[in-house]
Amino acid sequence: MPANDSLIHVIGEPPLFFLQSPGSSYVMGVHPQGTLCHLHWGAPVAPDQGMASLLNIPRRAFSTVVRHENGEPVPLDILPTEYPTANTGDFGSPAIDAEHADGTRGLRLAYAGHRLFRGKPSLSGLPATYVESDDEAETLEVDLRDEPSGLIVTLSYTVFAGRNAIARSARITNTGPRPLTLRRALSAAIDFAARPFEMIHLPGSWARERWLERQPLHSGEQWVGSRRGASGHQHHPFFALVTPGTGEEHGEAYGFSLVYSGNHLGGVDVDQYHRSRALTGLHPEGFAWRLETGEAFQTPEAILVHSRSGLGGLSGTYHRLYRERLVRGLWRDRERPVLINNWEGTYFKFTEDKLVAIATAAAGLGCELFVLDDGWFGERNGPETSLGDWIVNLSKLPSGLDGLARRIGEQGLMFGLWFEPEMVSVRSRLHTEHPDWCLHLPGRPRTESRFQLVLDFSRAEVVDTVYRQMEAVLSSAPIRYLKWDMNRHLTEVASAVLPAERQGETAHRHLLGVYALLERILQRFPDLLIEGCSGGGGRYDPGMLFYTPQIWCSDNSDAIARLRIQHGTSLIYPPCTMGAHVSAVPNHQMHRSPSMRTRGHVALAGVFGFELDLTSLDEADHAEAIALTRLAKTTRHLLRHGDLHRLANPFTEDAAAWMLVLPDATEALVTHVTILASPNWFDGRLRLRGLDPAALYRSCHGPSGEWRGDFLHHVGLPVKLERDFESTVWHLRRAF
Numbered sequence: 001m002p003a004n005d006s007l008i009h010v011i012g013e014p015p016l017f018f019l020q021s022p023g024s025s026y027v028m029g030v031h032p033q034g035t036l037c038h039l040h041w042g043a044p045v046a047p048d049q050g051m052a053s054l055l056n057i058p059r060r061a062f063s064t065v066v067r068h069e070n071g072e073p074v075p076l077d078i079l080p081t082e083y084p085t086a087n088t089g090d091f092g093s094p095a096i097d098a099e100h101a102d103g104t105r106g107l108r109l110a111y112a113g114h115r116l117f118r119g120k121p122s123l124s125g126l127p128a129t130y131v132e133s134d135d136e137a138e139t140l141e142v143d144l145r146d147e148p149s150g151l152i153v154t155l156s157y158t159v160f161a162g163r164n165a166i167a168r169s170a171r172i173t174n175t176g177p178r179p180l181t182l183r184r185a186l187s188a189a190i191d192f193a194a195r196p197f198e199m200i201h202l203p204g205s206w207a208r209e210r211w212l213e214r215q216p217l218h219s220g221e222q223w224v225g226s227r228r229g230a231s232g233h234q235h236h237p238f239f240a241l242v243t244p245g246t247g248e249e250h251g252e253a254y255g256f257s258l259v260y261s262g263n264h265l266g267g268v269d270v271d272q273y274h275r276s277r278a279l280t281g282l283h284p285e286g287f288a289w290r291l292e293t294g295e296a297f298q299t300p301e302a303i304l305v306h307s308r309s310g311l312g313g314l315s316g317t318y319h320r321l322y323r324e325r326l327v328r329g330l331w332r333d334r335e336r337p338v339l340i341n342n343w344e345g346t347y348f349k350f351t352e353d354k355l356v357a358i359a360t361a362a363a364g365l366g367c368e369l370f371v372l373d374d375g376w377f378g379e380r381n382g383p384e385t386s387l388g389d390w391i392v393n394l395s396k397l398p399s400g401l402d403g404l405a406r407r408i409g410e411q412g413l414m415f416g417l418w419f420e421p422e423m424v425s426v427r428s429r430l431h432t433e434h435p436d437w438c439l440h441l442p443g444r445p446r447t448e449s450r451f452q453l454v455l456d457f458s459r460a461e462v463v464d465t466v467y468r469q470m471e472a473v474l475s476s477a478p479i480r481y482l483k484w485d486m487n488r489h490l491t492e493v494a495s496a497v498l499p500a501e502r503q504g505e506t507a508h509r510h511l512l513g514v515y516a517l518l519e520r521i522l523q524r525f526p527d528l529l530i531e532g533c534s535g536g537g538g539r540y541d542p543g544m545l546f547y548t549p550q551i552w553c554s555d556n557s558d559a560i561a562r563l564r565i566q567h568g569t570s571l572i573y574p575p576c577t578m579g580a581h582v583s584a585v586p587n588h589q590m591h592r593s594p595s596m597r598t599r600g601h602v603a604l605a606g607v608f609g610f611e612l613d614l615t616s617l618d619e620a621d622h623a624e625a626i627a628l629t630r631l632a633k634t635t636r637h638l639l640r641h642g643d644l645h646r647l648a649n650p651f652t653e654d655a656a657a658w659m660l661v662l663p664d665a666t667e668a669l670v671t672h673v674t675i676l677a678s679p680n681w682f683d684g685r686l687r688l689r690g691l692d693p694a695a696l697y698r699s700c701h702g703p704s705g706e707w708r709g710d711f712l713h714h715v716g717l718p719v720k721l722e723r724d725f726e727s728t729v730w731h732l733r734r735a736f
């Protein structure tokens, strides 16, 4: 028998499984006929045999049934199947579809056993959440077997102590005598009873990533996904189902976040009984994975989060889990350096002396890291050439990377470098020497984007070559930071070396190659801080966070546009993962000119940095930039450890506001930005959250004052609404 404080309880025969989190329960049961059914996910229920009554599902008119061995009909199109299959009586969207050696399709999965253990296993070759000790989690594995083929699906559920999150994935093993091909292998499915859910997701585009959309569910299928070979700017590997009226603090919310950076599909199929089947996983289109006898396929992990305290509760669970047990390595717990990146300051047009001048100016502000962006290698003076030829351009940088890093180091700054490892320029030595190393369809034109092609990372020798090139560069100079960019999506997805029956594996194998390269670089350079990037925030996903503790949020560096981008991103991702820079005005993307202070206040919501030519600041902006850098440094522990509260919504209001508060409520950083001013407003008040109501807080930055926590919660800080783009930051400390 499990101990009372166990996270997973198994009772009865056939078994009922109770996965117990602090604020929720997830319950499954095995139907006497063998199907594993989903019974409940929501508010906590005690482990009790009464749940088995939910398995007594009467058939309806027109039901498909299978006969139980006692002769009873079991209605397969009504059972809330935990991992639904195709072509065998469940007409909803399946989680798995397999083609047998004779070309026929169909599986019927029946419970075949389970295992319970402490801790959480890693997923070989895939990014995943982890634990540091076995006390932090318990894992349940349930085997489902398709008798005729010998296919075994092992569903894995990890429950984390103290977190309302469950990690789910599936391992699919062919134990039968003949090969078969997986046509669909999703990570998770949940059948919800009829409820009037709304769906929240995060669509966007380049420079407009992760805008928040919310619509009521309708009958039928509603999906978001990517077929681009990357998680993409356009649709995010995340969606949430919420009850109507759910806000930041109230309402029930269910989150589905896929730990994956490639093609993905997520969404809901609402059936004839108004029940919602939520699914998330690898996009099935173009996917076909052959399993020979004895081979297994591991799906990516999905992180399911339940909240009864609205979107704020949902985000809080994701933030803590992702910053504590997805991000890893040295930089997980380290405060991130304030950086200066030269991209928007110089683009491709720079000299060594110009870079050193920018670094010198940055040192004067208090910056700690200089990042040399695109254009340092081959003949790269524009986007047309040289990706793949990772050799320093000595006509631009006569002292080489080492010499430049030394000169930057003399200013007291660390040195960082940009790479785009997965790509090759059509005009490059690498492509001339190895024209078949990119993804392409034989005998067909190769679609270019930004003059580049995608290297075929499903090939070990390609990954090896890029690793060796990177290793040589990274060990040639004291490089402490790497910006890992990816500036086009995948087309003509095919590999020159995979056999015909395995071509459908290319996209996933390619991504496994990307992950393998990231892992190898981290093993070789464990101190390296890697910032992910993909034309801005086009690959900002939990998969990349496993390797890159921070990700450039968007190429849109306009402070006002960033309010929505950062708000949407914060639904899942903690602020300490979001790269956010102060750039020049008029802004290069939006042509707006918010003040240096407002640009800085918005960048303080993420990993703070600058991205402009600092040698040309006027006196006032220079002084402001010094003050902002100081503030970024004195408050960055709040970014690392603080809980985020979104106080105003820039999608629905003419303002944005948020605060970070330490878990012990001793300190908070509060930001308010007016977007468009309102005429003749008397007063504005910003109500705070997460403070100690009985404590007194003193402002140690921003407008001065002393307020009790309950006053700040229920009355609020006075805010200015008179001027467009005006912002205020308060750094509050508990006085007693």
Ligand code: DGJ
Binding pocket: 343, 373, 374, 418, 485, 487, 533, 534, 535, 536, 537, 552, 554, 555
């Ligand atoms: C896209 C990135 O988002 C930019 O920040 C910059 O690094 C360019 N690529 C360089 O080509």
